[in-house]
Amino acid sequence: MTATIARQMIAAEILKLRRNRALMGFTLLLTVGIVVVVFGYLAIQHASDVARHGPAGGTDNFDHAVRALGVFFGMLAAILVGTEAGTADLSSGVFRDLVATGRSRLSLFFVRAPAAILVTLAFSAVAYAVALIATFAFAGSMPTPSAGLILQSAGWIALCNSILAALAVGVGSLTGSRGVTLTALIGWQAVATNLLLSITSLGGARDGLLTAALTQVIPLSGGGRGDVTMATGIAVAVLAVWAIVPLAIGAWRTQTQDA
Amino acid sequence: MTTTSENIIETRGLTKRFGQRVAVAGVDVSVPRGCAFGFLGHNGAGKTTLIRLLLGLTQADAGTMQIAGRPIPQERAQVLARVGAIVEEPHFHGHLTGRENLRVIAAARDPQAVSRIDGALQRVGLSDRAGDRVRTYSQGMRQRLGVARCLLAEPELLILDEPMNGLDPGGILEFRKMIAELVGEGRTVFLSSHLLDEVEKTCDAAAVIDRGRVIAQGSIGELVRSEHAELEIGCDRPELALDLLDSHDGVAAAQRIDDGIRVTLSSNDGAASINARLVQGGVAVFRLTPVRESLEQRFLEITSQIGDPQ
Structure with missing residues (x-):
């Protein structure tokens, strides 16, 4: 596959995603919408009772926004977009027509992940920009994040969203079903992972959880999640496994299934 | 091949x-x-x-x-x-x-x-x-x-x-x-x-x-294409036509139809001689049409039907 073909196939994948109004609407809500609502709410609280509620901006609230965009609402948005990218061709029946063009199945699979990541990051970038504006605009007397922290936080959000989008593409391509993929991934990331992280008797076994590894490399003060700590090298290895294995399984399924 | x-x-x-x-x-x-x-x-x-x-x-x-x-x-x-x-x-x-x-x-x-x-x-x-x-x-x-x-x-x-x-x-x-x-x-x-x-x-x-x-x-x-070509012959005296063709070499079988007779040929080039025999025998022939089997008829002949043993 030439670079031109790869570029036009990724553009076609992005077209499919961005023309899906429901998907775009929910993704906007889970990223930009959440940031606007939270900072807006905090600003109104502060304005209504300055003595009781601190300013809506500043480093503390920036910290919350970054975590929300990385492993909470941003994660849901990435799963939503990645699932759509992974399942759209299969569920619509167009996968068969794409295979009939003679283009290799691996090519058809591997353009899904960059498209999903690019679309997710476009929303995250806007949401992060809004969060940054609010952080400084509503900071009042509170300290504000440094340029280094801003850049590192942006990188961390991009890392979180990219891994989650790729994971959803892989699982979506494996199951071929939007419903199954969304239920499994949101159930795992939002419910099961938090449950497992709180079970201290699991000890080091929790290091293998994606959220534990992601929060281990977060650039914010306070670092990882609760009592789950691991070496950065282990966290990087865990993240690599979560990024690569689902994609490999999705690629295998795309390669071997009847179209 | x-x-x-x-x-x-x-x-x-x-x-x-x-x-x-x-x-x-x-x-x-x-x-x-x-x-x-x-x-x-x-x-x-x-x-x-x-x-x-x-x-x-x-x-x-x-x-x-x-x-x-x-x-x-x-x-x-x-x-x-x-x-x-x-x-x-x-x-x-x-x-x-x-x-x-x-x-x-x-x-x-x-x-x-x-x-x-x-x-x-x-x-x-x-x-x-x-x-x-x-x-x-x-x-x-x-x-x-x-x-x-x-x-x-x-x-x-x-x-x-x-x-x-x-x-x-x-x-x-x-x-x-x-x-x-x-x-x-x-x-x-x-x-x-x-x-x-x-x-x-x-x-x-x-x-x-x-x-x-x-x-x-x-x-x-x-x-x-059928194994044996067939002709539909429109004529004024079908019974006489059947009698005339009874002993014709080019005819494998013949039967009465509404406005004439239907003839199964024993060879594919017999139409002209059949026409000549009928006209010479005093039968007025006003139509002579080769019968073409449709693809549908042929398909149903050669394919199995649902429920047929394989």
Whole structure:
């Protein structure tokens, strides 16, 4: 596959995603919408009772926004977009027509992940920009994040969203079903992972959880999640496994299934 | 049989099993270039499975396939770059417009495919609706958009699976014309169908598949030709005509019909001498028509029926 073909196939994948109004609407809500609502709410609280509620901006609230965009609402948005990218061709029946063009199945699979990541990051970038504006605009007397922290936080959000989008593409391509993929991934990331992280008797076994590894490399003060700590090298290895294995399984399924 | 590039599709001993069920059993098909070729069979006879094998959508258990003289699946990518196909019904992303759906497929083809989109839409008469979402399209429009999608490949071979399904009579007529035009441009159209009348009107040649086996193939003329030619003779004195032909060498059998007699010939060149015998015997012959068996009659004769033992 030439670079031109790869570029036009990724553009076609992005077209499919961005023309899906429901998907775009929910993704906007889970990223930009959440940031606007939270900072807006905090600003109104502060304005209504300055003595009781601190300013809506500043480093503390920036910290919350970054975590929300990385492993909470941003994660849901990435799963939503990645699932759509992974399942759209299969569920619509167009996968068969794409295979009939003679283009290799691996090519058809591997353009899904960059498209999903690019679309997710476009929303995250806007949401992060809004969060940054609010952080400084509503900071009042509170300290504000440094340029280094801003850049590192942006990188961390991009890392979180990219891994989650790729994971959803892989699982979506494996199951071929939007419903199954969304239920499994949101159930795992939002419910099961938090449950497992709180079970201290699991000890080091929790290091293998994606959220534990992601929060281990977060650039914010306070670092990882609760009592789950691991070496950065282990966290990087865990993240690599979560990024690569689902994609490999999705690629295998795309390669071997009847179209 | 020797493989020649005169045939655009050749399969030999092609076999596909789904568990214990044999969907395609040792199929040999030869499709000549530059014609409309019908692939006939009851529902479930193996038509779509053979198409899916040709397109590499599923893997064969045995046998060989060639398209345009190149082996499939070994040279699948190069071969399918010049093949357009609709398998079963054409599927699209309903939330995209017709033009956008073509862009999605064009992106997976060669870099020039995108520049063929407008021409393809015009060709199938969808230019005016190309900006509408496909979920608002009728079945006939989807079929036409499917053909437009095939044309993006500038195909030498079009494989259309049941293309007339769901079309109204006007749509069928348009589709038939379009196929004739495509063949006129030197392309080959391979279409599967169970609409026998349509295949007879549209195709130059056909193969009949029954329970996974090809049981007949050839030109439409060859397929419908009876073992013994028959004539319907309109005449004023049918009883006398039967008496006169009773001892005629060229007549194998004769029987009375409404306005004359029906004669089964023992040789294909007996019509002139039969006419002469009748006229000389004082019978006024006002009609002499060769009886042509329809493809439908022939198909029903040679294929098994549902419930028949194999």
